[in-house]
Amino acid sequence: MKFELNGAVNYLPAITYGKMKNSYAEVDFSYEVNVENDLDIKLTDGVELLTAGELYDEIVAKASFVKTGMEALNLDSKAGGDSLEDENRRDREVKDAPSTDVVRNAFKAAGIPVKVIATKKGVKAKKPVKITYRAGEKNSLNNHIIYVSEGSELTVIELFESENRDNIAGLQTRVYVGENAKVKLVRVNLLSENTDHFDDLGLHLEDDAKAELVQLELGGKRSYVGVRCELVGRKSEYNSATGYLCKGESLLDMNYVTNEWGRKASCNMDASGVLLDKATKVYRGTIDFKEGAKGARGFEKEDTLHFSSEVINKSVPLILCHEEDVEGDHGATIGRIDEKLMFYIKSRGIDENAAKELMTEAYINAVTEKIGDDETEERVIKYVSEVFKNEQ
Numbered sequence: 001m002k003f004e005l006n007g008a009v010n011y012l013p014a015i016t017y018g019k020m021k022n023s024y025a026e027v028d029f030s031y032e033v034n035v036e037n038d039l040d041i042k043l044t045d046g047v048e049l050l051t052a053g054e055l056y057d058e059i060v061a062k063a064s065f066v067k068t069g070m071e072a073l074n075l076d077s078k079a080g081g082d083s084l085e086d087e088n089r090r091d092r093e094v095k096d097a098p099s100t101d102v103v104r105n106a107f108k109a110a111g112i113p114v115k116v117i118a119t120k121k122g123v124k125a126k127k128p129v130k131i132t133y134r135a136g137e138k139n140s141l142n143n144h145i146i147y148v149s150e151g152s153e154l155t156v157i158e159l160f161e162s163e164n165r166d167n168i169a170g171l172q173t174r175v176y177v178g179e180n181a182k183v184k185l186v187r188v189n190l191l192s193e194n195t196d197h198f199d200d201l202g203l204h205l206e207d208d209a210k211a212e213l214v215q216l217e218l219g220g221k222r223s224y225v226g227v228r229c230e231l232v233g234r235k236s237e238y239n240s241a242t243g244y245l246c247k248g249e250s251l252l253d254m255n256y257v258t259n260e261w262g263r264k265a266s267c268n269m270d271a272s273g274v275l276l277d278k279a280t281k282v283y284r285g286t287i288d289f290k291e292g293a294k295g296a297r298g299f300e301k302e303d304t305l306h307f308s309s310e311v312i313n314k315s316v317p318l319i320l321c322h323e324e325d326v327e328g329d330h331g332a333t334i335g336r337i338d339e340k341l342m343f344y345i346k347s348r349g350i351d352e353n354a355a356k357e358l359m360t361e362a363y364i365n366a367v368t369e370k371i372g373d374d375e376t377e378e379r380v381i382k383y384v385s386e387v388f389k390n391e392q
Contacts, residue, residue, distance in 0.1 A: 003110040003141060005029040005170070005198070007102040009070040010226050010255035013286050014320055022282065022316050025253045027102075027224055029196055031168045033139045035111055040132040046123030047154065050116040059116050059147045059176075066174040068202035069226025069255050073100040103172050103200050107143045116145045119152040119181075128155035128186075128373065135162035135169040135195055142171050146185075148209075150178035157186040157373055160199075160219075164192040169220075172200040177209040179233065184212040186371050190383050191219035193248055198224040207233035207262070213240040214370045217252055217273075218383055225254045231265035231296075238266075243367030244273030245360060246281050246311070247387060255284045260296040260326075269300040272367070274360045275311040282314040287330065291322040302332040305363060307356055357388040 010025040043049060050056040117129060133140040140162070148154050160169045169191055177183050191197055197220035203211050217223055229238045238258060246252050258267045269285055287298035302315055315332040337359065345355040361384060368380045 001033055001035060001110050003029070003031050003033040003106060003139070003168070005102060005106040009102060009224060010253055010284065011073045011100065012255070012284050012316060012318065013072070013257055013288060014318065022284065022314055025224060025282065027198070029168060031139050033110055033141050035113065039140070039142060040134070042130045044125050044127040044129055046120050046125050046152075047129055048118050048120070050118060051113065055118070056116050059118060059145060060114060063145045063147065063174045063176045063204070066176065066202040066204045066230070067228050068103065068172060068174065068200045069228040069257060070103050070198065070200040070224060071100045072202075072226070072228045072257055103198070107141070107172060110141070112141050112143050114143045114145060116147060117156070118147040119149045119154050121149040122151040123149070124153040125155065128157045131156065131158045133158070133160050133169055133171065135167040135191070136165070139167050140169040144171065144173045146173060146175045146183065148175070148177045148181045148183045151180050152178070153182040155184040155186070155372070157371070157376055158188070159376065159379070160189045160191050160197065162191045162195040164194055166194050168196040170198045173202070175201070175203040175211070177203065177205045177211055179206045180208045182210045184214070186214045186373070186376065188216045188376060188380060189219050189223065190379060193219065193221060193250065195220050196222045199226075201227045203229040203238070205229070205231050205233055205236035205238065208235050209233055210237045214367060215240065215242045216364070216367055216380060217242070217244040217254070218380070220250060220252075222251045223253070225252070227255070228257045229259070229267065231258065231260045231262050231267060234262045234264060236262050236265045240269045241367045241370050242271040243364045244271070244281065245276075245364060245384065245387065246273065246279035247276040249278045251280045253282045257286045257288070258298065259288045259290060260293045260298055261290045262293060262296070264295040265293055266297040267299070271302040272304070272363045274305045274307065274363050275313055276307050278308070278310045280312040284316045284318070285330065286318040286320065287328055288320040289323045289326045289328060293323050294325040296323065296326045298326070298328045300330045303363070304332070304334045305359065306334065306336045353388055357385070360384060360388070
């Protein structure tokens with residue numbers, strides 16, 4: 001079966017930065033795929049994997065409207081009195097608007113099935129669900145819904161790994177978090193330098209729901225990451241921490257959008273990473289305070305460290321606001337290694353490559369420590385170390 005993902009993705013949710021061509025990304029993937037790819041999933045007590053049945057159909061119908069980060073397009077930041085479903089419908093009805101469901105349509109055309117990971121009501125899973133996606137001779141493409149029932153708690157740890165050959169590892173996930181429920185998602189990209197990659201995520205949070213995202217983008221040739229979080233419920237809360245390492249001539253294009261609808265909703269989005277060689281990175285980070293989100297709070301920041309004058313870095317922090325009674329802040333810092341600091345480090349017997357590795361670990365470890373799983377954290381540390389061994 002042919003999988004073709006072509007078109008515009010990772011839209012900035014406002015018409016701005018047009019001259020810099022940062023408002024969206026163009027993606028063009030074409031691969032032969034096998035629907036039965038290599039997927040290693042380990043469930044835990046109180047969590048089910050559904051592929052058919054009455055409950056499956058009910059959850060798919062309930063989560064189908066959730067928009068993801070790669071396919072989202074907010075043409076109007078003002079929510080007014082409309083519901084989230086009304087805004088999504090209005091987006092689709094705007095004349096001449098480009099199609100935004102390119103990922104969903106590509107999965108459908110290739111026959112990639114939707115799998116549902118669901119918790120039972122009130123279950124607080126003591127162990128995480130662990131999923132490993134492997135791209136080798138078989139390309140890895142998966143389409144998931146994670147349904148966290150009312151009052152339940154769930155952690156999902158996902159790893160992307162691949163053989164050093166031309167292939168693709170792609171995932172689209174819609175997460176529905178019920179009232180007073182909690183979810184933690186850990187996503188780690190440990191792909192080879194020849195693997196194309198996309199990770200497309202959408203979250204929907206009800207009253208008093210909480211979501212945490214820990215994401216590490218460390219590998220891949222062309223990587224596209226989109227995350228859209230809808231804080232619909234009152235006192236809903238979302239926190240994300242992203243770490244990245246871009247090397248060689250790789251491309252990493254990211255789009256993080258948080259829409260705050262509920263009263264006293266809150267979010268915090270942090271990103272930090274390192275650019276090496278001739279790598280290119282684009283980071284779009286948006287917090288959108290919708291009208292009616294009184295008492296909402298939102299903060300975002302990004303820190304980037306350059307180790308080469310040939311890297312390309314684009315950072316687009318953005319806050320949109322149609323509500324007066326909110327608190328928000330955003331910013332980005334970009335730095336290069338200080339020559340005096342490097343001289344000092346070398347004078348202590350540490351060569352330049354080792355110094356770069358130490359500084360990279362400082363940036364990455366701040367996110368790695370949030371994983372909460374020793375085995376996964378060790379995999380990350382080993383991967384970063386191998387990168388700098390190959391740089392020598």
